[in-house]
Amino acid sequence: xxxxxxxxxxxxxxxxxxxxxxxxxxxxxxxxxxxxxxxxxxxxxxxxxxxxxxxxxxxxxxxxxxxxxxxxxxxxxxxxxxxxxxxxxxxxxxxxxxxxxxxxxxxxxxxxxxxxxxxxxxxxxxxxxxxxxxxxxxxxxxxxxxxxxxxxxxxxxxxxxxxxxxxxxxxxxxxxxxxxxxxxxxxxxxxxxxxxxxxxxxxxxxxxxxxxxxxxxxxxxxxxxxxxxxxxxxxxxxxxxxxxxxxxxxxxxxxxxxxxxxxxxxxxxxxxxxxxxxxxxxxxxxxxxxxxxxxxxxxxxxxxxxxxxxxxxxxxxxxxxxxxxxxxxxxxxxxxxxxxxxxxxxxxxxxxxxxxxxxxxxxxxxxxxxxxxxxxxxxxxxxxxxxxxxxxxxxxxxxxxxxxxxxxxxxxxxxxxxxxxxxxxxxxxxxxxxxxxxxxxxxxxxxxxxxxxxxxxxxxxxxxxxxxxxxxxxxxxxxxxxxxxxxxxxxxxxxxxxxxxxxxxxxxxxx
Amino acid sequence: xxxxxxxxxxxxxxxxxxxxxxxxxxxxxxxxxxxxxxxxxxxxxxxxxxxxxxxxxxxxxxxxxxxxxxxxxxxxxxxxxxxxxxxxxxxxxxxxxxxxxxxxxxxxxxxxxxxxxxxxxxxxxxxxxxxxxxxxxxxxxxxxxxxxxxxxxxxxxxxxxxxxxxxxxxxxxxxxxxxxxxxxxxxxxxxxxxxxxxxxxxxxxxxxxxxxxxxxxxxxxxxxxxxxxxxxxxxxxxxxxxxxxxxxxxxxxxxxxxxxxxxxxxxxxxxxxxxxxxxxxxxxxxxxxxxxxxxxxxxxxxxxxxxxxxxxxxxxxxxxxxxxxxxxxxxxxxxxxxxxxxxx
Numbered sequence: 001x002x003x004x005x006x007x008x009x010x011x012x013x014x015x016x017x018x019x020x021x022x023x024x025x026x027x028x029x030x031x032x033x034x035x036x037x038x039x040x041x042x043x044x045x046x047x048x049x050x051x052x053x054x055x056x057x058x059x060x061x062x063x064x065x066x067x068x069x070x071x072x073x074x075x076x077x078x079x080x081x082x083x084x085x086x087x088x089x090x091x092x093x094x095x096x097x098x099x100x101x102x103x104x105x106x107x108x109x110x111x112x113x114x115x116x117x118x119x120x121x122x123x124x125x126x127x128x129x130x131x132x133x134x135x136x137x138x139x140x141x142x143x144x145x146x147x148x149x150x151x152x153x154x155x156x157x158x159x160x161x162x163x164x165x166x167x168x169x170x171x172x173x174x175x176x177x178x179x180x181x182x183x184x185x186x187x188x189x190x191x192x193x194x195x196x197x198x199x200x201x202x203x204x205x206x207x208x209x210x211x212x213x214x215x216x217x218x219x220x221x222x223x224x225x226x227x228x229x230x231x232x233x234x235x236x237x238x239x240x241x242x243x244x245x246x247x248x249x250x251x252x253x254x255x256x257x258x259x260x261x262x263x264x265x266x267x268x269x270x271x272x273x274x275x276x277x278x279x280x281x282x283x284x285x286x287x288x289x290x291x292x293x294x295x296x297x298x299x300x301x302x303x304x305x306x307x308x309x310x311x312x313x314x315x316x317x318x319x320x321x322x323x324x325x326x327x328x329x330x331x332x333x334x335x336x337x338x339x340x341x342x343x344x345x346x347x348x349x350x351x352x353x354x355x356x357x358x359x360x361x362x363x364x365x366x367x368x369x370x371x372x373x374x375x376x377x378x379x380x381x382x383x384x385x386x387x388x389x390x391x392x393x394x395x396x397x398x399x400x401x402x403x404x405x406x407x408x409x410x411x412x413x414x415x416x417x418x419x420x421x422x423x424x425x426x427x428x429x430x431x432x433x434x435x436x437x438x439x440x441x442x443x444x445x446x447x448x449x450x451x452x453x454x455x456x457x458x459x460x461x462x463x464x465x466x467x468x469x470x471x472x473x474x475x476x477x478x479x480x481x482x483x484x485x486x487x488x489x490x491x492x493x494x495x496x497x498x499x500x501x502x503x504x505x506x507x508x509x510x511x
Numbered sequence: 512x513x514x515x516x517x518x519x520x521x522x523x524x525x526x527x528x529x530x531x532x533x534x535x536x537x538x539x540x541x542x543x544x545x546x547x548x549x550x551x552x553x554x555x556x557x558x559x560x561x562x563x564x565x566x567x568x569x570x571x572x573x574x575x576x577x578x579x580x581x582x583x584x585x586x587x588x589x590x591x592x593x594x595x596x597x598x599x600x601x602x603x604x605x606x607x608x609x610x611x612x613x614x615x616x617x618x619x620x621x622x623x624x625x626x627x628x629x630x631x632x633x634x635x636x637x638x639x640x641x642x643x644x645x646x647x648x649x650x651x652x653x654x655x656x657x658x659x660x661x662x663x664x665x666x667x668x669x670x671x672x673x674x675x676x677x678x679x680x681x682x683x684x685x686x687x688x689x690x691x692x693x694x695x696x697x698x699x700x701x702x703x704x705x706x707x708x709x710x711x712x713x714x715x716x717x718x719x720x721x722x723x724x725x726x727x728x729x730x731x732x733x734x735x736x737x738x739x740x741x742x743x744x745x746x747x748x749x750x751x752x753x754x755x756x757x758x759x760x761x762x763x764x765x766x767x768x769x770x771x772x773x774x775x776x777x778x779x780x781x782x783x784x785x786x787x788x789x790x791x792x793x794x795x796x797x798x799x800x801x802x803x804x805x806x807x808x809x810x811x812x813x814x815x816x817x818x819x820x821x822x823x824x825x826x827x828x829x830x831x832x833x834x835x836x837x838x839x840x841x842x843x844x845x846x847x848x849x850x851x852x853x854x855x
Contacts, residue, residue, distance in 0.1 A: 311736045330739030340737060349737055351730030362727065362738045366720040374720050 255288025629758015
């Protein structure tokens with residue numbers, strides 16, 4: 001490695017506390033000039049908090065941040081900006097209905113009162129030549145794909161002349177190909193232009209392929225730091241999860257009796273604009289089986305899950321649970337043990353301003369022991385929540401905190417505790433592991449498998465093909481609102497499935 | 512954020528409003544200090560003024576609920592005025608039908624009729640919102656105009672008592688059927704109704720299964736649907752309860768004050784209720800002191816007019832200043848809370 005050893009940025013013994021939660025405890029990090037440094041850790045390990053301390057979004061309680069070799073007071077993100085530190089957040093900060101050019105110009109901190117668009121356009125077009133990604137300046141950001149938006153965010157920072165670029169999980173919205181392109185180009189920039197990059201991730205592959213150094217955090221503490229060339233994945237995994245690391249083997253038990261539990265007959269569902277998103281879809285799920293629905297997002301999976309969850313009325317067809325017509329009403333839901341884990345649990349399955357304990361009680365708040373004669377018994381809810389929080393390792397373990405204050409992974413755990421805390425009879429799951437680290441993923445997979453083994457009928461809708469291949473007993477490919485191909489994990493051929501997912505399968509399979 | 516911040520915000524806003532109001536009356540040429548004294552004297556200075564204040568507060572508590580209850584669902588309903596009007600009208604008609612009945616029966620019938628009509632009016636607003644996606648603020652505002660027009664038509668036309676010359680009204684419901692006073696005060700029973708209804712609804716929201724469901728629907732409709740809640744029915748019921756409270760205010764005005772339905776029903780209680788609901792941050796218990804405060808401002812307006820030669824609208828100016836400042840401080844504090852919240 002020919003990287004010079006000068007330090008672009010370092011954090012020394014940074015600590016940050018939020019109420020009862022010690023988010024960062026004496027964490028240090030050294031970013032070398034012209035290198036890519038990966039910050040690795042599970043959800044809630046403190047990666048984002050550390051980075052937010054560096055860019056001045058938070059003020060650390062203790063410790064200091066040095067830029068180069070000098071200590072710099074970074075009081076707010078604007079200071080960080082002046083000092084040449086730029087951050088690309090996990091969620092896009094672009095103005096959707098403006099053009100690429102407008103977004104790039106408006107990102108500058110000091111704008112003249114009147115903008116000479118002709119001049120700006122020329123200047124940016126020229127500088128664009130030296131950028132790692134080329135983007136159409138006149139395209140509206142609305143119409144850019146997620147990958148292009150991510151590139152635009154990065155170009156935006158580079159045009160501002162940042163010397164230190166911080167990326168918060170930049171590849172979570174990208175396909176593997178796009179991720180390789182983005183990270184590869186960034187790596188070239190560090191070599192050619194002396195850019196220093198700090199990248200938050202929990203993907204080992206990206207660390208091993210693109211990073212020079214890695215720092216691992218575990219529960220807010222410094223767990224280790226190394227040159228990537230000198231470590232292997234196993235060592236990193238151990239640093240990341242400590243002694244807890246255990247690969248749960250997914251035992252697939254044979255279930256003797258397999259009555260039909262979930263039946264979908266010719267279900268049609270319209271999307272928000274009233275266009276048909278699911279076309280006369282039929283599907284059966286038996287007890288003790290996981291049926292996986294694979295597909296590229298936007299092929300009607302979301303509308304299908306929403307219809308099953310009672311969040312979107314179907315425009316035709318029927319859903320049957322245990323042979324009875326099912327419409328998602330509370331009585332049916334409880335009688336049939338129908339459980340649903342939708343994607344984006346904070347948006348779909350929780351009330352952010354209500355407490356964790358209340359969110360955990362959504363299924364049974366109107367029954368004993370959580371209420372009696374119509375009056376709530378909150379102490380019972382809290383007691384049950386304490387148990388569920390311990391069982392599902394929700395952090396921080398505070399039943400009375402609003403669930404909206406929890407990190408994404410912990411909201412997912414809490415909702416999991418609600419939906420899988422009791423044995424489901426029918427379980428509908430959508431992208432359960434989106435954005436979660438691998439211990440959480442392993443655990444969620446194990447719990448879904450356990451529910452199946454105990455006789456639940458599971459419908460798993462996922463964009464992650466590996467997840468479907470790992471869990472499912474039968475696989476359907478969904479494309480254009482229809483199930484176009486059926487196979488089993490043993491017989492699955494990724495190339496054939498890919499062709500069907502892309503909508504190029506033989507019509508013979510369409511139903 | 513400080514635990515008592517929710518109470519602090521309106522208090523600070525009200526204090527600031529009084530300062531601004533001082534500037535206004537100063538510009539109008541009045542002696543600022545003397546005006547403050549008059550407001551205090553007219554509202555809370557003597558037992559007599561207290562009785563006036565509490566009497567004015569009675570309908571305000573009930574109309575505030577018409578905005579505060581749906582607010583829990585994220586709806587901004589401003590139809591309290593209309594619900595007061597139809598409620599009062601229904602109460603007067605029921606009172607005339609039951610004119611020979613036992614006073615208790617007559618009063619119960621009037622209250623029920625008022626709550627039902629007010630409730631249906633605002634329930635319709637909720638149904639339009641949920642079932643037809645009609646903006647609830649606009650529809651409830653328009654219902655106010657429709658209700659007032661219906662009242663005017665009926666009291667000037669078919670239901671007019673020919674003896675009412677200056678102010679066309681329905682016939683009187685009869686003195687024996689009037690709502691009495693609390694003990695030997697001049698405060699009528701409407702104040703008791705207001706207190707009881709506020710307390711009951713606080714318990715309903717805070718302690719019951721229904722309140723929990725309302726929180727779920729108000730917090731995230733998608734999560735409520737996922738849990739199988741009948742969202743449409745809950746929206747309708749909550750709006751209906753709000754409308755019923757305002758309808759009861761109309762009944763109180765008829766049965767305790769005027770004895771008849773006439774255009775005094777649309778004296779702005781409904782609109783002032785919106786203000787109180789926001790000032791109380793839609794909390795049923797906080798509505799009680801806020802309604803008393805605004806009742807005091809109402810009660811003291813006469814004194815301001817008499818002693819300082821200020822126009823009748825002066826108290827409206829004070830109310831307006833308070834309303835704007837409370838809304839503005841809400842926004843400021845929400846931003847502060849967000850900043851602190853994102854640091855957690």
